[in-house]
Amino acid sequence: MRVAIVVYDGVLSSECEAFASVLGLAEHAEVLMVGARDGAFSGPGGSQGVDLRFDEIDRVDIAVVPGGLGCERAADDPQLRDFLVRMERSARYVVASSTGSVLLAAAGLLHGHAAATHWLAGDLLRRYGSDVDERRLVATGNVITCEGQISAVEAAFQLVERIDGTAAATRIRATLLERGEPLLRPVPRWRTAIDRVRDLVGGPRPAGSPRSDRSTEEPPVTPLSVMVELVDNEELARELRRSPRRRR
Structure with missing residues (x-):
C-alpha cells in the first residue's frame, strides 16, 4: 500500500x-510526505519534511490531504491542484480531513457534492x-x-478495513493504544477517557471530579491515543463536539 x-x-501536524x-x-x-517543493513545510505542531515532490509521483493507492491553517493559500497552488486531479484518476482513494476538503473542492474533485469539513x-x-x-x-x-480530529483517525481505519480487512484495522488499533499511552503507574479510576477529553478541550468536569494531575509522574497522553479511543465510543465523540471551544 x-x-x-x-x-x-x-x-x-496532528x-x-x-x-x-x-x-x-x-x-x-x-x-x-509529498509537496510542491523539496524541503520542509511548517504548520501547527511542527514541520513536515517532503519525501517526494508532486511531479515525482505517478500513482499511489491512497492520497491524503490533511487540514491546515494555510488551506486558502494552498488552494491557489496549481501544482497541488494538478496533483490531486491526477490522483483522482489513478489512486484507489483520495481522502481529505478538516479544511483539506477545501483543497479537493478547489481542484474540482468534489464535483459540486457536499463534503465534511472543519466547521469554520x-x-x-x-x-x-x-x-x-x-x-x-x-x-x-x-x-x-x-x-477532522476524531474523524481523521476514523477515516484512516476505514481505509485500512476497505483495503486489508477488519482484522488488520483491529490489530493497528490495539498497537496504537499500546504505544500511545504506556501505563507506567496505576491510573486513578476517575482518569477515564472522557476525563482526558475534557482536559484536551477544556470542558467542565462533573461536581466532585478532581482535576488531572499534571505532575511529571504521570505518563503523557498523546492526542492520537485519545482519538483512537474516540473512534469506537460515540459518547466520547459527543463530549468533544459539545466542547465550549467549538462554537458555530
Missing part, C-alpha cells in the same frame, strides 16, 4: 500524524461550488472527506 500525504505551509500512524502500520505500507471552512467550500455535509465522514465514489 503506497500512501501520499500532501503537505503545505500551515498543514496540521492530522499528518493520525493518517501516517494508522496507515503506516498496514501490511507492506509505504507512507510518503463552510464559506471557503462554497466558494468552490460545494457545500457542507453535517456528517463527520462522507464517502462519494473514491473520495472521502471528514471533519
Whole structure:
C-alpha cells in the first residue's frame, strides 16, 4: 500500500500524524510526505519534511490531504491542484480531513457534492461550488472527506478495513493504544477517557471530579491515543463536539 500525504505551509501536524500512524502500520505500507517543493513545510505542531515532490509521483493507492491553517493559500497552488486531479484518476482513494476538503473542492474533485469539513471552512467550500455535509465522514465514489480530529483517525481505519480487512484495522488499533499511552503507574479510576477529553478541550468536569494531575509522574497522553479511543465510543465523540471551544 503506497500512501501520499500532501503537505503545505500551515498543514496540521496532528492530522499528518493520525493518517501516517494508522496507515503506516498496514501490511507492506509505504507512507510518503509529498509537496510542491523539496524541503520542509511548517504548520501547527511542527514541520513536515517532503519525501517526494508532486511531479515525482505517478500513482499511489491512497492520497491524503490533511487540514491546515494555510488551506486558502494552498488552494491557489496549481501544482497541488494538478496533483490531486491526477490522483483522482489513478489512486484507489483520495481522502481529505478538516479544511483539506477545501483543497479537493478547489481542484474540482468534489464535483459540486457536499463534503465534511472543519466547521469554520463552510464559506471557503462554497466558494468552490460545494457545500457542507453535517456528517463527520462522507464517502462519494473514491473520495472521502471528514471533519477532522476524531474523524481523521476514523477515516484512516476505514481505509485500512476497505483495503486489508477488519482484522488488520483491529490489530493497528490495539498497537496504537499500546504505544500511545504506556501505563507506567496505576491510573486513578476517575482518569477515564472522557476525563482526558475534557482536559484536551477544556470542558467542565462533573461536581466532585478532581482535576488531572499534571505532575511529571504521570505518563503523557498523546492526542492520537485519545482519538483512537474516540473512534469506537460515540459518547466520547459527543463530549468533544459539545466542547465550549467549538462554537458555530
